Amino acid sequence: MLDEREGEVPRAQRDRAFNRQPVSKRIAVVVAGPLFNFLFALVAFWAVYLVGVDGLRPVIGRVLDGSIAEQAGLKAGDELVAIDGMRVQSWDQRRIYLFERALARKAVTIEARDGTGATRAHRLDLSTIPVAQINSSLVERGIGLVGYFPPYLPIVGALQDGPAKRAGMQVGDRLLRIEGEPIGSWESLARRINDHPGEPLRFTLERDGQRLDLTVTPDPVEHNGRKIGRIFIYPKFAEIPPEMRVKVRLGPLEAAGEGLRHVWTSSRVILEMLYEMLRLEASTSNISGPITIAQYAGYSARIGVDQFMLFLVAISISLGVLNLLPIPVLDGGHLLYYVLEGVKGSPLSERTMVVGQQLGIALLMALMVLAFYNDIVRLLG
Template identity: 45%
Template sequence: MGATMSGFLYYLVAFALALGILVVVHEFGHYLAACWAGVKVLRFSVGFGRPLWAKRLGPDGTEWAIGAFPLGGYVKMLDEREGEVPAEDAHRSFNRQPVLRRMAIVAAGPLANFLLAVLLYWALFWHGTDEFKPVLGTPTAASPAAAAGFENGEMVLKVAGEAVQTWQEMRWVLLQRAADEDEVALEVLNPRHEIAIRRLDVSSVRQSGWQGDALDRLGLGLFRPRLRPVLGRVNANSAAALAGLRAGDEIVAIDDQAIDHWAEVVATIRKSPGKALVLDVVRASERLSIEVTPLAVDEQGREIGRIGAAVSDSGQARAEMMIRVSYGPVSALGKAVAETWDKSAFTLLMIGKMITGEVSWRNISGPVTIADYAGQSARLGINYYLKFLALVSISLGVLNLLPIPILDGGHLLYYLVEIIKRGPVSEKTMEIGQQIGLALLLMLMAFAFYNDINRLFSG
């Protein structure tokens, strides 16, 4: 119970920290643009509801506050439509500003999120990250990868003519191509040092609604070195520990099926969530039979089994599978901008495909799933957490620019209409738009929470 509670708190803190950073950055974009435009800012709040903490600072006495409900935030500016404004401050009201200034203030929030993503990626690319090489394992039987002729140990050099260095790069380029193409050509170097072209049918990615891990459904998996199936670590209070497994145990069979290497252990456990398995192990020259039931956990929308144990002495083998990727400061900045642009465009593309029905609405994630990803990335290390922050910041920026009333994009749409018709949108039109926008936003939140609950209970 203690371990479960501490794990929950860890994920909660990781989520709260991410949310706090993203909200502050977004609202600070609005705040800085308002200050630049000469608009008086009355309040800067992280969270909604009654303030838990508030303090007035600066020459304008801006109230800086933390609200009781932390899911969001806002910047309240002086506005004659929301109350009486002293005559001497009228010129500093938001509604008195030229339309282009109002557009700049509204657009500055999402822009700040994109800039945060660029800065995070820049730091990561400049500092350097250790990534898995794009080396493939044995393709799943009867999968598109098997049909394409992929072999165990092949390294992917190019995807659709684009060179890739890492597993994540390969995955990203392949998913981008799969969004619009039925077949993608991959150039590989096989274990015999021969270059070959594999033509992979990726149509199933769109047909299955982009659920779970697309590469897994295509039959593509990361290469696993042949390691002896000896346990190096058994987590406290895990299924393995509760069953009586210990570090140093060598697994020689599972359910009377002989085991030769660690990858076979992982594969068997992953496909057996909640199913009792009998492990034959050798401990100090003595053969024992131990029954263990893998815990059922959700992995990107699919239920898999885990027992909470790791293989022994995998450090050297892991190092051989890794590549250090780093760039100079200028090259890193260019790559960071490109990465942010690509992911923004892909996010927008996926939203469009959800609207047209090509992509399932079940891909929308709510706070529970985002908190889970926040905790998982934080446990993997600072680099993974920063990548998570950058990706969510991009998603927040894109979402806020959608032309939906109540979002920043909705306000920008009003101002665009104002420029075209040379007059403001009527209060009645904006009121109806706000109601429609609120209904759409509530529907989106309902989908997200439903998906979260569905993932929790059905895996």
């Protein structure tokens, strides 16, 4: 791009230099990048839902005790039908809308169908949720709704280096008994292990049709101020039954409308979350860096093309919003300069712009350090 501030421009081309263009043209140029981010997100969202997005039926698997969902009368087994009049077809479909309502300290009305087929409206006051709980676990921990999840089988699905592996336990082993008592569920097994740090436990398991007895001594691990036992095994999940799977498809016009709503709501959520962070109400741990983004990219790609495309939609919206922030060196910073120039009638002084750029670079560097720190904490955690 020709710009006399970047270097010498031939006399014959000076009238084409960027810095000599009207303010309106310069504004159009710097806004074009973020607008393309939003346009890509809209088109990608539209295309994905036109083809269909795989998901789980919006059936409540569990309602947390004392939660606002329980207070509103929602129960395990209820199926969500609509939120504030908007149809719900899969568990994750309206998650971003609930984010926005929670940040706005508003109430929502959830229509749910119970086991008898009756549909009832439940009003949930989201203003009671602490801002610190408005994060990726909002629906579960903040509202108290846990979606359907296939049960854990008492079968070793994975194991790390630790007591179980050292004792000879293997992936695929079916756990039958612990200390002679039948293992009713994975949860009861985990509680038994947690309660016996450093104490030998006798396991009876089945492998290739043969029964084996192993003695495993859980490692003592600090957790929430107390020692618990860990043997570092992880369960195998049962298959999700076909009746719990859905493919959400929308028509061209409905997909376009949903796409516009999603881009707008997501943008508002990002801005409101940044505002709450500046007020020190929301945790800065919500900021993610390249490591976490790469992990989510790989995770979504393994699930399917539709989820990977929705991941790209989220990234594109985030880039569009962040690029429009009035921080010098970003497009939003240049936009601020040009708006001030239009109001003032002349460009800002070179010194003012240089100082602004230095402050902008310092702020971006601080954000990058924070993002990398959060990534490393997540990896270690």
